[in-house]
Amino acid sequence: MSLDTETVLTVSGLTVELPKGTDRRHAIEEIDLHVGQREILCLVGESGSGKSVTAHSVMGLLPKDQLTAVAGSIRLEGEELRQATEDRLRDLRCTRMSMIFQEPMTALNPVMSCGRQIDEVLQTHTSLDQPARTAKILDIMEQVHLPDPRRLFSSYPHQLSGGQRQRIMIAMALVLDPVLLIADEPTTALDVTTQAQILQLIKDLQERHDTGVLFITHDFGVVAEIADRVAVMQWGRIVEQGTTEQVLKRPDHPYTKMLISSVPSLVPRHRETRRAEPVVLRTEELAMTYSQGGMFQSKRSVVAAQDVNIEIRRGETLGIVGESGSGKTTVARCIARLIDPTGGRIYIDDDEIARVSVGQMRSHRRRIQIVFQDPYRSLNPRRMVGASIIEGPMNFGQSRDAAVARARELMGLVQLDPDALDRYPHQFSGGQRQRLCIARALAMEPELLIADEAVSALDVSVQAQVMDLLDDIRIQLDLAMLFITHDLRVAAQVCDRLAVMSAGKVVEYGDAAEIFANPSHEYTRALFSVAPGRDWTFGEFLTD
Amino acid sequence: MRRLAATIPVLGMVALFVFLMLRMTPGDPAAVLAGDNGTPQQIAEIRETLGLDEPILVQLGIWFGDLLQGDLGQSYFFKKDVTELILLRVEPTVALAITTLVITVLVAVPIGVIAAYRHGTWLDRCVMGFSVFGFSVPVFVVGYILIYLFAMQFKMFPVQGYKELADGFWPFIHRLILPSITLSVIYIALIARITRASVLEVLGEDYIRTAYAKGLPNRVVLLRHALRNAAVPIVTVIGIGVALLISGVVVTESVYNIPGLGRLTVDAVLGRDYPTIQAVILVFSGVYVLINLLIDLTYSFLDPRIRY
Numbered sequence A: 001m002s003l004d005t006e007t008v009l010t011v012s013g014l015t016v017e018l019p020k021g022t023d024r025r026h027a028i029e030e031i032d033l034h035v036g037q038r039e040i041l042c043l044v045g046e047s048g049s050g051k052s053v054t055a056h057s058v059m060g061l062l063p064k065d066q067l068t069a070v071a072g073s074i075r076l077e078g079e080e081l082r083q084a085t086e087d088r089l090r091d092l093r094c095t096r097m098s099m100i101f102q103e104p105m106t107a108l109n110p111v112m113s114c115g116r117q118i119d120e121v122l123q124t125h126t127s128l129d130q131p132a133r134t135a136k137i138l139d140i141m142e143q144v145h146l147p148d149p150r151r152l153f154s155s156y157p158h159q160l161s162g163g164q165r166q167r168i169m170i171a172m173a174l175v176l177d178p179v180l181l182i183a184d185e186p187t188t189a190l191d192v193t194t195q196a197q198i199l200q201l202i203k204d205l206q207e208r209h210d211t212g213v214l215f216i217t218h219d220f221g222v223v224a225e226i227a228d229r230v231a232v233m234q235w236g237r238i239v240e241q242g243t244t245e246q247v248l249k250r251p252d253h254p255y256t257k258m259l260i261s262s263v264p265s266l267v268p269r270h271r272e273t274r275r276a277e278p279v280v281l282r283t284e285e286l287a288m289t290y291s292q293g294g295m296f297q298s299k300r301s302v303v304a305a306q307d308v309n310i311e312i313r314r315g316e317t318l319g320i321v322g323e324s325g326s327g328k329t330t331v332a333r334c335i336a337r338l339i340d341p342t343g344g345r346i347y348i349d350d351d352e353i354a355r356v357s358v359g360q361m362r363s364h365r366r367r368i369q370i371v372f373q374d375p376y377r378s379l380n381p382r383r384m385v386g387a388s389i390i391e392g393p394m395n396f397g398q399s400r401d402a403a404v405a406r407a408r409e410l411m412g413l414v415q416l417d418p419d420a421l422d423r424y425p426h427q428f429s430g431g432q433r434q435r436l437c438i439a440r441a442l443a444m445e446p447e448l449l450i451a452d453e454a455v456s457a458l459d460v461s462v463q464a465q466v467m468d469l470l471d472d473i474r475i476q477l478d479l480a481m482l483f484i485t486h487d488l489r490v491a492a493q494v495c496d497r498l499a500v501m502s503a504g505k506v507v508e509y510g511d512a513a514e515i516f517a518n519p520s521h522e523y524t525r526a527l528f529s530v531a532p533g534r535d536w537t538f539g540e541f542l543t544d
Numbered sequence B: 001m002r003r004l005a006a007t008i009p010v011l012g013m014v015a016l017f018v019f020l021m022l023r024m025t026p027g028d029p030a031a032v033l034a035g036d037n038g039t040p041q042q043i044a045e046i047r048e049t050l051g052l053d054e055p056i057l058v059q060l061g062i063w064f065g066d067l068l069q070g071d072l073g074q075s076y077f078f079k080k081d082v083t084e085l086i087l088l089r090v091e092p093t094v095a096l097a098i099t100t101l102v103i104t105v106l107v108a109v110p111i112g113v114i115a116a117y118r119h120g121t122w123l124d125r126c127v128m129g130f131s132v133f134g135f136s137v138p139v140f141v142v143g144y145i146l147i148y149l150f151a152m153q154f155k156m157f158p159v160q161g162y163k164e165l166a167d168g169f170w171p172f173i174h175r176l177i178l179p180s181i182t183l184s185v186i187y188i189a190l191i192a193r194i195t196r197a198s199v200l201e202v203l204g205e206d207y208i209r210t211a212y213a214k215g216l217p218n219r220v221v222l223l224r225h226a227l228r229n230a231a232v233p234i235v236t237v238i239g240i241g242v243a244l245l246i247s248g249v250v251v252t253e254s255v256y257n258i259p260g261l262g263r264l265t266v267d268a269v270l271g272r273d274y275p276t277i278q279a280v281i282l283v284f285s286g287v288y289v290l291i292n293l294l295i296d297l298t299y300s301f302l303d304p305r306i307r308y
Helices: A051-059 A086-092 A113-127 A130-143 A149-153 A162-174 A190-207 A220-226 A244-249 A252-263 A330-335 A357-366 A383-397 A400-413 A420-423 A430-442 A462-478 A488-494 A511-519 A523-527 B008-023 B027-036 B038-048 B056-068 B080-115 B122-136 B139-153 B169-203 B206-213 B218-255 B263-272 B274-302
Strands: A006-018 A026-036 A039-045 A070-077 A097-100 A178-182 A214-217 A227-233 A236-243 A277-292 A300-308 A311-315 A317-321 A343-350 A366-369 A448-452 A481-486 A497-502 A505-511
Touching: A006 A051, A006 A214, A026 A039, A026 A051, A026 A070, A026 A214, A026 A236, A039 A051, A039 A220, A051 A070, A051 A178, A051 A214, A086 A244, A086 B038, A097 A162, A113 A130, A113 A149, A113 A162, A113 B218, A130 A149, A130 A162, A162 A190, A190 A214, A190 A220, A190 A488, A190 A523, A214 A220, A220 A244, A227 A244, A227 A252, A236 A244, A236 A252, A252 A462, A277 A330, A277 A481, A300 A343, A300 A505, A311 A317, A311 A481, A311 B122, A317 A330, A330 A448, A330 A481, A330 A488, A330 B274, A357 A366, A366 A430, A366 B274, A383 A420, A400 A420, A400 A430, A430 A462, A462 A481, A462 A488, A481 A488, A488 A511, A497 A511, A497 A523, A505 A511, A505 A523, A505 B206, B008 B274, B027 B038, B080 B122, B080 B169, B080 B218, B080 B263, B080 B274, B139 B169, B139 B218, B169 B218, B206 B218, B218 B263, B218 B274, B263 B274
Parallel strands: A039 A214, A039 A227, A097 A178, A178 A214, A317 A481, A317 A497, A366 A448, A448 A481
Antiparallel strands: A006 A026, A006 A070, A227 A236, A277 A300, A277 A311, A277 A343, A497 A505
16 A cells, blocks of 8 residues: 555644643654544543644644644645645635544534534535535435434534434534544543444444544543554653554553553452441432423423432442433432432431431431542632531531541542642642542541542543542441442442443342343343443453 | 513512602602792692692502503693603603614624634733723713813814704714713723623634634634624623613713703602603613513524523
């Protein structure tokens, strides 16, 4: 294969400078990569490794006056893009190179109909008349398997599901048959079943249209599913590059090895059962129906959870897995009484808390604590972390000195420096913040700790550490833990028991090891069958 | 339609509130009418003819009864039907409000968008600087400065006065320009600021990046994608601005000697002319409620996610 005709994108020696005063000089340094026709190159790395900066450099979409490419070249079909004028880049966008983004929820203009947003591309780049454009749009919408294209043409983004929106994005990107598609974490925000469909779609279209794809992801499962070749990035540099087989099975670089070994396995860890311990949490027919509307509007109601019967013993972790909208977070919030359940009972030890008044609930609050998903938003940015940690215990009458002493102890427990209590949240990394959130929850000495997607926003290496930490704490403090996650790999590693939720109901409930080995409900089986990279065992490297 | 019906109780509450407020403030219309030399005897007679000797509840009942028949009552001071009085004065005020609004929107929105697009540059800083200035200088000061410069020094505009639209469009608009500019300064400052903040926020959104990735020119991204999404807060503030305009009108009409509702209000308050005050406030609040309704309807037009 001769490089001149087959390669659509060649990046060599690309270096992008960061503004002065940041922690490193270059966002990316001497990046060399190429994408061939009909080839999918996966760019893998943790957050901050420079994957997105690389992608945005190619599109010429780097934020002006913040990031500037200072060296190297970017060639699209032989044409140098670094020196290209703004007008030329504009002409190339969406015609020769296209990009799709991570968040389909926010990547589309909310006040413009979907058809019109695709139409804009055609209006800008072609001289087709209205009927020809409409025909072309309906055709591409058909190709991305959108149901009822005519209806969706005039629908607004908020009326579509996440997967449908991502299909609109893909349709928009591919409507003019570009030679290069850049996909920046296109499936990260989607459910596993949708993710599998979108990955399949990208693969199909890419083969049919001979498109070269630069696919950015942090998820090795996705890499295993889709990549022809893989490039691994760390701190702005490509540390390793090769075919998928090569990189996943015979990695050279220690960083690659570490990353791949951190991918949680789908095979549950062996855990001792604790069926003799007392039950800490029990729900009976727990139900939650959201209703909207009032005096001036018609009533609408959504059943978010019903007939949920679960129990957790002391020292045990119950995982609730399910896709978005399955009701798992609703159940967690009901149990913590952050929202009031509309039916059923919740027992903490033997105290019923589903129906007690808000005032009576106050004394029970201490016993249930939650760690939330996003460590960047769940700590008050204007308070020192120490203040956030001691606030709860002091509300329950602990003296300041005692609370501070306890906070220092907890900082040790979550493996942070006890002297860091007088810092602010922005001075910590994501993983450290999540440790702080755990320390904050533990300061209340809860009997039940709820982790609501607590490791989902973290990079895979940090994720592994936080998961281990949570498990250690559960054993040390003999806590009951309710672990909400959409990630089957994570569930396999931390849960003793598992409840699989779908459409507000628990469809399967039992020992995690048993469910992973023999899923009995069809939904569970479907969920397992789409887990990306399920056919790979990560972290078992071959040596030649 | 349901929302229109919901405005009726609001207006009722306003009417009741205004009536009671006026009766509770010190000052006696009869004493004002009788003049400085009025004897207690005369004052009592006047009170009787005006019906002010009745118990408050009876007065309220009479007023409400008349209101329902569309009768706003008789002015104590001008000895005329209040309805007629208001109709006579409404044109200058409406004209002033509309020209002010047009000037404000035409100036404020573009400079706000430009400031957001070029944020951090000298252009942005100029707009922001002007905006602080516009906020801090009182309406009457701006008014007198403008009169001094453009009317007295350059003699481009008349100093004061008002001509009806019926007398021809040019004389009419010519006399309105200075007052409108005076009144619009503060709203330009306010709305330019809101526009800038709102557009700036939208420019950071993912769909703006998508729009650029589609290869759209800057102008299209800015107007079609950014401004439309930033419109809801801007329209809200414009609406509030229109409501606040009413208080601005009072001062501006005094400075430029325009015989509008603002002047009528001032005269009525000084003369303790209860029916007139009540009617004017009722009209103003009716306008206010209508504007709010209009804004709410605009929302659902601007943003398909908002439905009533």
